[in-house]
Amino acid sequence: MARLLSVNLARPRPNPAKPDVGTTGIDKRPVDHPVEVRAPGPKRGGLGGGLVGDRVCDTRHHGGDDQAVYAYAREALDAWQAQLGRELPNGSFGENLTTAGLDVDGALIGERWRVGGSVLLEVAVPRIPCGTFAVWLDERRWVRRFTLRALPGAYLRVVEPGEVRAGDPVAVEFRPDHRVTVAGCFRALTTEPGLLPGLLAAEQLPEDVRAAARRRTREAPFPPPGPGED
Numbered sequence: 001m002a003r004l005l006s007v008n009l010a011r012p013r014p015n016p017a018k019p020d021v022g023t024t025g026i027d028k029r030p031v032d033h034p035v036e037v038r039a040p041g042p043k044r045g046g047l048g049g050g051l052v053g054d055r056v057c058d059t060r061h062h063g064g065d066d067q068a069v070y071a072y073a074r075e076a077l078d079a080w081q082a083q084l085g086r087e088l089p090n091g092s093f094g095e096n097l098t099t100a101g102l103d104v105d106g107a108l109i110g111e112r113w114r115v116g117g118s119v120l121l122e123v124a125v126p127r128i129p130c131g132t133f134a135v136w137l138d139e140r141r142w143v144r145r146f147t148l149r150a151l152p153g154a155y156l157r158v159v160e161p162g163e164v165r166a167g168d169p170v171a172v173e174f175r176p177d178h179r180v181t182v183a184g185c186f187r188a189l190t191t192e193p194g195l196l197p198g199l200l201a202a203e204q205l206p207e208d209v210r211a212a213a214r215r216r217t218r219e220a221p222f223p224p225p226g227p228g229e230d
Contacts, residue, residue: 002102003170004115008030008098009053011027017134035165037052037121037161040065073104074090076105108175109124120158185205
């Protein structure tokens, strides 16, 4: 059964990658108590992230309803752990939810997960790595390596609020009728822009991503297969 291994909240620290922002919440640690989850509203002027007690510092690029909660699979962390030769505890990638038994990167955009008894989350968009992530991991050419591996994890919207805690079961309640996966969307947005037109099949993507896909569609003489279909 898919479940939450941990729920992770930020411990703000200085952010040398973004001195104009000053701090970062990428250092997330597991907590042993229930955490309230709610929709945070817009990036600017909203509540930041979706977990009460978490911290989103760069509200220009992070947080808001389409990035309310970040989930990463323990299985993917384990694969990175083996490759990097270092321990990666839950929360190491700045994820709010570390999952087990759930194919986070193979999830469909718009897929909905029931977590515990009350919370309903919707897969919105993959995580795109940034300079803060690179400084935090302190691995050579980290952004490029993370991008080529295409195991980005998923940002989630909060459809129904409630509380979550470590050990909660996660059940997939709904899958849309397209084939655009988190990993496929990530590849389209990073290394394979020819796949962008295929993203239009996923109506649940944020509007800025759909706009990029529409621009690419107008430029492409022949639409390529959608992500997850090649």
